[in-house]
Ligand SMILES: NC(=O)C1=CN([C@@H]2O[C@H](COP(=O)(O)OP(=O)(O)OC[C@H]3O[C@@H](n4cnc5c(N)ncnc54)[C@H](OP(=O)(O)O)[C@@H]3O)[C@@H](O)[C@H]2O)C=CC1
């Protein structure tokens with residue numbers, strides 16, 4: 092495999108939140124002609140005039156070559172698109188982009204981590220339905236937007252069923268501080284990213300409630316066991332789950348309150364209602380939408396996911412934290428696996 096040949100030179104980033112802005116800055120700094128789409132004029136104007144996104148990445152000076160737009164027509168000029176809106180907004184955005192590009196066979200790297208409410212679809216399945224001509228890839232792995240935007244060393248997974256397209260993405264995104272690894276396993280990369288958000292909420296709750304580091308480690312290990320059980324049952328590869336987009340991202344997100352999912356859980360552990368915390372935030376906490384969908388999928392498939400079940404019940408207010416912990420601790424004893 093020849094990695095990094097023929098990078099995509101013109102990139103369109105759909106979404107000017109924290110991750111979209113960090114990825115757009117990365118591409119622009121790597122010399123790619125990069126445009127970033129924002130649904131609001133204010134952020135687009137600020138990126139163009141002040142080279143900042145004060146709402147989502149206030150500390151970061153953005154490259155002056157990065158152009159922001161509110162017009163999806165800019166996607167027609169691109170060789171590759173990064174989709175970086177919340178998972179629940181992905182379908183509408185993809186439909187709009189398909190229309191804007193005339194249904195082009197465009198490489199689209201899906202950067203959102205979540206499962207669609209209502210349909211239970213993963214993002215590559217949403218892409219197939221919303222924009223069948225597009226060539227889907229998945230970018231996932233342990234990567235806080237602020238770290239990447241600051242140029243701190245980061246390694247991620249770029250999954251693409253088409254190896255030659257995947258290696259072009261690698262060449263497009265790789266820099267001295269951002270290291271993507273290729274995988275053909277789109278399903279595994281997506282599931283790892285979506286499920287870890289739910290588990291990070293659980294770890295936040297444990298921290299917020301002051302239940303100790305041992306409880307948190309147990310939750311991460313048992314959470315990983317149920318993530319693996321579900322993902323392997325769906326057809327994901329074990330090495331993907333053990334890699335950056337699985338275990339790697341689980342470790343990052345469960346360990347730091349910089350994670351919106353982890354910090355949502357932390358507030359819940361401190362006694363706040365999830366709905367209140369979510370309502371006062373502008374940024375997305377993907378695990379809150381994914382947890383109930385994941386519960387439905389797991390039940391349909393007969394996969395035991397007790398931590399995910401507990402998180403969904405805590406989010407909806409059906410269960411209190413102490414009850415959830417007691418339920419988890421008093422499950423029938425079993426062989427580890
Ligand atoms: N932040 C991170 O460190 C990382 C995030 N991700 C993933 O990337 C995805 C995006 O996250 P992130 O950038 O952090 O999120 P943010 O909350 O920081 O930003 C969300 C962006 O999406 C826009 N948006 C919200 N709703 C819609 C909609 N209905 N239609 C179109 N655009 C919309 C927002 O616009 P507006 O400002 O107008 O509301 C904003 O530009 C998530 O799935 C997340 O899991 C992945 C890796 C790292």
Ligand SMILES: O=C(CO)COP(=O)(O)O
Nearest residue numbers: 232233234235350351352
């Ligand atoms: O996915 C992320 C890091 O890899 C970001 O996590 P949060 O969405 O929880 O902030």
